[in-house]
Amino acid sequence: MSEALSTRRLVTRLLLVVVGMFGFGFALVPIYDVMCQAFGINGKTAGAYEAGLQTSDESRQVRVQFLATNAADMVWEFRAEADELVVHPGASTQMLFVAYNPTDKPMTAQAIPSVAPSKAAAFFHKTECFCFTQQVLQPGERIEMPVRFIVDRALPADVKHLTLAYTLFDITASKPPVAQAGQ
Secondary structure (H helix, E strand, O other): OOHHHHHHHHHHHHHHHHHHHHHHHHHHHHHHHHHHHHHOOOOOOEOOOOHHHOOOOOOOOEEEEEEEEEOOOOOOEEEEOOOEEEEOOOOEEEEEEEEEOOOOOOEEEEEEEEEEOHHHHOOEEEEEEHHHOOEEEOOOOEEEEEEEEEEOOOOOOOOOEEEEEEEEEEOOOOOOOOOOOOO
16 A cells, blocks of 8 residues: 555544544534433523413422532632522512622622523523622622522422522633722
C-alpha cells in the first residue's frame, strides 16, 4: 500500500471523527434533557400562568419543601424563611428567601432554581422570583427575596410533595457590582 493512500485514509477517518464530534455536540442538549427527566434532576418550572382562570382546590394539599444552597465559592448566608409549606393547588403562595453578604465588598449573585420530581416541574408556576434577576448586595447587607408561585390544579394526583431548590452562585467576576455612594 502506498504512503499517499495510507495518508488519505487517515485524513478521511479524522474528518469523519470531526464530523461525528460536531454532530454529537448538537445532540447533547436533547440527551441532557432526556437524562434529567429519566433521573428526576434539574427540573425546570413551567412558563407563564393564567392565575385568573383557576381557583384553588381546597380538597387537596401538596407539601412544598424549600432548599437553599450555595455553590462552592459563594460565601453568602442563604436560606428559606421556612423549610416547607402545605399549599392547595391553584392558590397563589409566597415564600421569602433571605440572603446576607458577610464580606467587606459588594458582590453579585444569581440563583438557579430546580424543581423535583421532574414530572411536577411543568405544574409549578413562579409568578415572581428573585432568580429572574441578579442580586447585588453591599458589604453586610441582608435582603429578603420573595418567590410567588402557584402549583397547578392539573398536577398529577400521585404527586403530593414538591421540592423547590435554589443554588446561589457568585457571579461578581463576570458582573462586578457598583458600590453605593459613600462606600
